[in-house]
Amino acid sequence: AQTVTQSQPEMSVQEAETVTLSCTYDTSESDYYLFWYKQPPSRQMILVIRQEAYKQQNATENRFSVNFQKAAKSFSLKISDSQLGDAAMYFCAYSPGGGSNYKLTFGKGTLLTVNP
Amino acid sequence: DAGVIQSPRHEVTEMGQEVTLRCKPISGHNSLFWYRQTMMRGLELLIYFNNNVPIDDSGMPEDRFSAKMPNASFSTLKIQPSEPRDSAVYFCASSGGGTVTYEQYFGPGTRLTVT
Numbered sequence: 001a002q003t004v005t006q007s008q009p010e011m012s013v014q015e016a017e018t019v020t021l022s023c024t025y026d027t028s029e030s031d032y033y034l035f036w037y038k039q040p041p042s043r044q045m046i047l048v049i050r051q052e053a054y055k056q057q058n059a060t061e062n063r064f065s066v067n068f069q070k071a072a073k074s075f076s077l078k079i080s081d082s083q084l085g086d087a088a089m090y091f092c093a094y095s096p097g098g099g100s101n102y103k104l105t106f107g108k109g110t111l112l113t114v115n116p
Numbered sequence: 117d118a119g120v121i122q123s124p125r126h127e128v129t130e131m132g133q134e135v136t137l138r139c140k141p142i143s144g145h146n147s148l149f150w151y152r153q154t155m156m157r158g159l160e161l162l163i164y165f166n167n168n169v170p171i172d173d174s175g176m177p178e179d180r181f182s183a184k185m186p187n188a189s190f191s192t193l194k195i196q197p198s199e200p201r202d203s204a205v206y207f208c209a210s211s212g213g214g215t216v217t218y219e220q221y222f223g224p225g226t227r228l229t230v231t
Contacts (some may be wrong), residue, residue: 033218043205045222091159095218102219103172104149104209106159 002027006107012084014045014115020067021110025091029053033098034068034075035104040088048090051075053097079112081089087114118142120223122208124127128229134196139211140189148192149220150183153208159207166212167190198230 002028025034036048051059051068058066063083076107079086089106092107121140128136144222149164163173165185173183180199185191195202205227208218 001171035219037222043225043227044226045209047219047221050219053172097218103164105161108158 002029002094002096002105004092004105004107006092006110008110009108010104010111010112010113012115013079014090015082015084018078018080019082019112021090021112023075023077023107025073025075025092025094027073027094027096027115030094033095033097034066034102035068035093035095036064036077036092037093038088038104039070039091039109045091049077050115057099080113084114087112118208120208120221121227124226125224126227126229128231129198130231131199132197134158135202135221135228135230137193137200137206137208137228139191139193139223140206141191141208142187142221144212145210145221146188146193146212147210147220148185149209149211151209151222152189153205153207153222153225154203162193195228198228200230203228203230216219 005024032053034051036047038048049059049061049064058068063080065078089109089111091109093104095104123138147166150162153159162175163183163204168185183193205223207222209222211220
C-alpha cells in the first residue's frame with residue numbers, strides 16, 4: 001500500500017522568507033501523481049501544485065515550487081517570499097496513475113506559521 | 117464554475133439519529149470522493165465513485181455508513197444511526213472531465229457533531 005510521510009508537524013517562517021516543507025512517499029508504481037494541498041483555517045482544501053512522476057522538470061506555480069526526487073521518493077514544497085496568507089496546514093498527497101484509480105493518499109500534514 | 121457544493125455546512129445531531137450529507141460535484145467531472153477528517157486519523161478516503169458507480173468503499177467504517185450517487189450531479193453520505201465518534205469534517209471532492217486529470221477539487225466540507 002502507498003504511504004505518504006510528512007515528518008514536520010509544524011514549521012514557521014518569517015514573512016518574505018523562504019520555507020521548504022518535506023514529504024516522502026512509498027510506492028512500487030512507476031506512474032503516479034503527487035500534489036500539495038493547502039488547508040487554511042477556513043478548512044477549505046485548496047490545490048497548490050501538481051507533479052507528474054514521468055516528468056523530470058519540477059513543477060512551479062508562482063511562488064510555489066517543488067523539488068521532486070523520484071529515486072529518493074521525495075517531494076518537497078518550497079514557498080518563496082512567504083506571505084501571511086500562506087499560513088495554513090499543508091498536505092502532501094499521492095495518486096496512482098493510469099486506469100480509473102484516482103485514490104488520493106494524504107500525509108498527516110504540516111502546520112505552517114508565517115510570522116510578520 | 118461554482119465548484120463542489122456540500123450541504124449542510126454544519127450539522128449537530130444527537131446520538132442515534134440519521135444524518136445525511138449532500139454533495140454536488142463540479143459539472144462534467146466523472147469521479148466523486150467522500151473523505152473524513154479528524155485530528156486523530158487525518159484525512160481518510162471513505163468511498164469513491166467513477167461514472168456514478170462505487171469503485172472502492174473499503175474506507176467506509178462500518179455498516180452504519182452508506183453512500184449513493186443516483187446521477188452525475190448528486191451524491192449522499194448517510195450515517196444511521198450516528199454515534200459521537202462520527203464527529204468529524206466530511207469532505208466531498210470531484211475530478212475528471214473531458215481529459216484525464218488526477219487532481220481533486222474539494223468542497224467546503226460539512227462539520228458534523230454528534231452529541
